[in-house]
Structure formats: C-alpha cells, structure tokens
Amino acid sequence: MWTKEITLHELYDFDYTLHRLSWDPLLHLNVEERWIDVPLVLSGDRKEIARVQAIGTIEAPRIQVSALVSELKEETLARIAHLFQWDLDLSPMQAHFTDTNLAKLFHDFPGTPIVKDFDLYFSLMKTIIHQQLNMKFAFVLSSRFAETFGERKGDVLFYPKPETIADLDYSKLRELQFSQRKAEYVIDTSRMIASGELDLQTLETEEDDAVFEKLGKVRGIGPWTIENWLLFGLGRPDLFPKADIGIQNALKAYFTIGRKPTMEEMVEWSKSWHPYRSYASMTLWRSIE
DNA sequence: AACCAGGGAAGAT
DNA sequence: ATCTTCCATGGT
Numbered sequence: 001m002w003t004k005e006i007t008l009h010e011l012y013d014f015d016y017t018l019h020r021l022s023w024d025p026l027l028h029l030n031v032e033e034r035w036i037d038v039p040l041v042l043s044g045d046r047k048e049i050a051r052v053q054a055i056g057t058i059e060a061p062r063i064q065v066s067a068l069v070s071e072l073k074e075e076t077l078a079r080i081a082h083l084f085q086w087d088l089d090l091s092p093m094q095a096h097f098t099d100t101n102l103a104k105l106f107h108d109f110p111g112t113p114i115v116k117d118f119d120l121y122f123s124l125m126k127t128i129i130h131q132q133l134n135m136k137f138a139f140v141l142s143s144r145f146a147e148t149f150g151e152r153k154g155d156v157l158f159y160p161k162p163e164t165i166a167d168l169d170y171s172k173l174r175e176l177q178f179s180q181r182k183a184e185y186v187i188d189t190s191r192m193i194a195s196g197e198l199d200l201q202t203l204e205t206e207e208d209d210a211v212f213e214k215l216g217k218v219r220g221i222g223p224w225t226i227e228n229w230l231l232f233g234l235g236r237p238d239l240f241p242k243a244d245i246g247i248q249n250a251l252k253a254y255f256t257i258g259r260k261p262t263m264e265e266m267v268e269w270s271k272s273w274h275p276y277r278s279y280a281s282m283t284l285w286r287s288i289e
Numbered sequence: 290a291a292c293c294a295g296g297g298a299a300g301a302t
Numbered sequence: 303a304t305c306t307t308c309c310a311t312g313g314t
Contacts (some may be wrong), residue, residue: 125296134294137312179310181298222297246295285295 002073003066005055006081009089011111012061014054016286021115023135025143025229028155038118039158042075049156050076052084058111068190070169083116085235093237093276105254105283112282116235120200121193122146122159123233127225128185129178144176166194185220192218204234231278240277242266250284 018031029036035053042048048067056062067076078123081087084236090111097106117123128147130138149160149168165187173183192198198218203211215226224243227245241247248260251269255261261269273280 130295132294132296132309133311134313136294138295140312177311181309182311185297218292220297224296228295243292244295249295 001066001068002070003064004073004077006065006086007056008061008063008086009116010059010061011090011094012086012113013058013109013111014061014063014113015058016109016112017115018054020286020289023139025139026146026155026157037156038080039153040076040079040118040157041158042072042079042243046072047153047158048072048076049153050080052080083118085113087114088113090279093279096276097273097280100278101269102254102273102280102283105280105287107237109283109286112279114231114235114237114278114282116233119159120204120233121162122202123188124225124229125160125165125186127228128189128220129182130228131182131225134176141177143190145173145178148176154197162190162193165190181201189218189220208236231281236278238275238280240266240270240273242270244281246285246288247281250288253288254284 015031015034017037018029018034021027021029021036022031027036033053034055035051038050038052040048040050046069048069048079050065050067053064053066054061055064063084065077065080066074069076090110090113094106094110097103102227117126125145126142129142133141146157146159149164151158154213168187170180170183173186174180178186189198193200203214205212211230211234212223212226214223214228216223224241227239227241227244231239231241242263248266251257251261251266252259270277
C-alpha cells in the first residue's frame with residue numbers, strides 16, 4: 001500500500017465530478033468521503049485499483065492517490081493523472097468565458113474538469129448503448145452489460161474486453177433487453193476492434209476530424225456517438241453536441257427562451273466558445289442536473 | 290396513454 | 303445531398 005499527495009493547478013472541481021460520476025452504478029465512489037476507486041489494467045495485463053480522494057478545495061485542489069502494488073506506482077500515477085487531466089490548467093479556459101455569453105454560467109459553475117471515462121473501449125460501447133435512451137434505463141443497460149461480461153474484484157468492476165464481446169451471439173445481449181439493432185452495433189463494433197480492423201488507441205492520437213471520418217464509417221456509430229466518445233472517452237476540449245437533448249434543454253433554461261433553441265441559434269451562440277466548447281457543454285449539462 | 294429519451298440506418302425524394 | 307420513416311424499449 002502506497003499513498004501520494006498531489007497539488008493540482010488552481011481551479012479543479014473534483015467534488016462536482018464525483019457527483020456527476022455518481023450517476024454511473026458501475027463506479028465505486030463516495031461523494032461525502034470524496035473518493036472514487038479506479039480500475040486500471042496496466043502493462044503486462046496487471047490489474048490495479050487506485051483510490052483517488054480529494055483533500056483540498058476548488059481553488060486550492062489537492063488530491064491523495066493510493067493503491068496496493070508499489071512496483072506499479074509510477075505507472076498508476078501516470079494513468080490516473082491522464083484520466084483526470086491533472087496536467088491541464090483550467091484557468092485559461094475559465095478566463096476565456098468571462099468575455100462570452102456564458103460568463104454567468106461559468107461564474108456560477110467554475111472549474112469543471114473533463115474527467116475521462118476509465119476505459120476507452122467501454123466508453124465507446126457505453127455511448128452506443130446509451131443512444132436514444134433516457135439516462136436511467138441507459139445506465140441500467142450499460143451496467144448490466146459490464147456486470148455480465150466484465151470481471152468484478154470486490155467492490156470494483158473491471159470492464160469487459162472487446163475479445164469477450166466479439167465472441168458473443170446477438171441473443172446474449174437481447175437477453176439483457178438490448179434491441180436487436182443495438183446488439184448488432186455493439187457486437188459488430190467489438191469484432192472490428194478485436195480483429196484489429198478498428199484501433200481505438202490509434203484514434204486517440206488523431207485529430208477530431210480524422211476520428212469523425214474513420215469512426216463514422218462504422219455501422220451504428222453516428223455524429224452523436226463520435227462527439228460523446230471524443231468528449232468523455234478522449235477528453236477532447238472543443239466539442240459541442242448541439243443535437244443533444246440535454247444541451248438544448250440547458251440552453252433553453254439559461255437563455256430563458258421558453259422553447260428549444262434552433263440549430264442556427266446554437267451555432268451562433270457557440271462561436272465565441274471555441275476552442276473550449278467541451279467545457280461549455282459540460283457546464284451546460286451541469287447547470288440542469 | 291401518448292410522448293419522450295444525452296440516435297442511427299434505411300428508404301424516399 | 304437532404305428529408306422522413308422505422309427500429310426498440312423503459313420512463314414519465
């Protein structure tokens with residue numbers, strides 16, 4: 001067992017992130033005690049569970065990371081810092097919005113980080129599974145999927161691997177209340193990943209546009225799914241899912257227009273948000289939680 | 290009991 | 303290329 005204390009850049013709302021993640025029944029966390037357990041599959045297929053706990057404030061954020069295996073300490077810390085984007089200073093982003101139409105929003109909800117989903121592959125599967133479903137049932141379905149085909153170690157669940165899902169028959173997902181269409185999307189995409197035809201690690205190194213281009217060719221993956229995967233899977237800073245119902249509802253409330261905004265309005269409003277449109281999106285979602 | 294939900298494919302213009 | 307319909311299932 002080892003522990004390390006880390007002082008972050010000014011402005012990092014870890015507690016909000018915990019609150020956001022508490023939607024996900026797969027995660028083992030405690031909002032009051034300010035910690036979350038992160039399953040990590042490290043080099044050599046070695047599994048580690050890291051506990052990440054807040055001990056500071058939004059303006060003076062400090063974090064404690066602890067885990068079991070001391071020989072994996074450096075790799076664990078690097079992976080955690082990557083997932084939580086601790087190398088990124090949110091101050092320039094926060095300052096950017098003081099000159100925009102979202103100044104009040106960012107004044108009310110400062111320092112919202114983009115903490116990435118803990119597993120790149122599962123993030124994509126989750127996004128496909130969540131297409132067109134209400135949040136509650138969406139998480140029921142994705143957690144059923146993970147519980148059935150992943151591996152539980154105590155309180156922490158390690159996500160399924162594409163090889164496991166690639167071997168499934170569509171009926172195995174229908175049993176979990178997947179639609180036939182959705183079962184095909186999930187399994188067919190997993191087969192492409194397992195065979196190497198689709199490589200998510202490679203996509204991680206490519207520009208947003210290239211990811212749209214390549215992932216868009218996969219059956220079952222459209223613009224909404226790509227945007228969400230870029231945002232929550234890869235933590236990219238400049239995405240605005242304007243087709244998303246939640247975003248539209250948040251804008252409706254923030255600009256008090258009494259109706260859903262039009263695409264043209266959203267395009268116009270969002271111009272000044274570049275290159276931080278993901279942070280605008282995150283903060284808009286946050287505003288209607 | 291409709292209508293909706295953090296869509297997308299397939300078919301029709 | 304763009305518009306419409308269908309798919310599929312639980313929530314409200």
